[in-house]
Amino acid sequence: MANQYDPHTHQNLWLWLKLFKVSSAIEVTLQERLRHQCKTTLPRFDVMAALDHHPRGLRMNELSRYLRVSNSNVTGIIERLVQDNLVERIRVNKDRRATQARLTHEGFANFAATAYHHAVWVDELLGSLNENEANPMVSLLQKIEPNNIGN
Amino acid sequence: MANQYDPHTHQNLWLWLKLFKVSSAIEVTLQERLRHQCKTTLPRFDVMAALDHHPRGLRMNELSRYLRVSNSNVTGIIERLVQDNLVERIRVNKDRRATQARLTHEGFANFAATAYHHAVWVDELLGSLNENEANPMVSLLQKIEPNNIGN
Numbered sequence: 001m002a003n004q005y006d007p008h009t010h011q012n013l014w015l016w017l018k019l020f021k022v023s024s025a026i027e028v029t030l031q032e033r034l035r036h037q038c039k040t041t042l043p044r045f046d047v048m049a050a051l052d053h054h055p056r057g058l059r060m061n062e063l064s065r066y067l068r069v070s071n072s073n074v075t076g077i078i079e080r081l082v083q084d085n086l087v088e089r090i091r092v093n094k095d096r097r098a099t100q101a102r103l104t105h106e107g108f109a110n111f112a113a114t115a116y117h118h119a120v121w122v123d124e125l126l127g128s129l130n131e132n133e134a135n136p137m138v139s140l141l142q143k144i145e146p147n148n149i150g151n
Numbered sequence: 152m153a154n155q156y157d158p159h160t161h162q163n164l165w166l167w168l169k170l171f172k173v174s175s176a177i178e179v180t181l182q183e184r185l186r187h188q189c190k191t192t193l194p195r196f197d198v199m200a201a202l203d204h205h206p207r208g209l210r211m212n213e214l215s216r217y218l219r220v221s222n223s224n225v226t227g228i229i230e231r232l233v234q235d236n237l238v239e240r241i242r243v244n245k246d247r248r249a250t251q252a253r254l255t256h257e258g259f260a261n262f263a264a265t266a267y268h269h270a271v272w273v274d275e276l277l278g279s280l281n282e283n284e285a286n287p288m289v290s291l292l293q294k295i296e297p298n299n300i301g302n
Contacts, residue, residue, distance in 0.1 A: 023174035
């Protein structure tokens, strides 16, 4: 059907098809490797990455806003991380009801190991691009980015 | 954590983050617009696109292989499309058991209208890139692509 469109629309459809295909293939590969080799999932990895980036801890609503996922999803992931001794809940100063989630020592070490594997895999999956190709691609993606927020 | 990696790994992590973010944002936007404005879903749109591309029809296993999704998912989508008079099942020559799915006249017209909206949206979402930017981006994505198949 695409042939009926003008060349620029046709080019953009083709670009979207490629973008979606490559991104999905990388995502599926990372998900499978995280599950099989690190016994974790991409959402759980993302929560740990956020806590690693905020070592003093985050409240549930801060985590939820930071990761752009629902509060209930974040709470479920945090509960399992607490059971696995990778996250602890700490009391926030002056507010007796509010708690923050923070990585435990074991959590920091576990995340560092998983993040190392993840980085090696991303490097391997994108490794066919050299530095002179990766940088322009980031710039092009950043040019597309603002278009898609809040639609 | 990314700072601990060598610059090329750091660059690739950054590229993957951008690639995933842009691709997910476009996917979510297209899904929402397809649902609200065309009363359809991305998987259903993909099945109709495959049948539009093969106007004489496809068997379930051919559709499943073509779209890289499970047979049961494809069968569920086809059943709903048949109920909506957008797809019909036809008998395959010489094989009494096998049937193919084919778009009805209404199905072809419905797909053409949805595909037109989809193309306009993709054009809008990627429209910040001009022709001299979109082409190199497709080439870079094609360079990444073979790395991710079959992992």
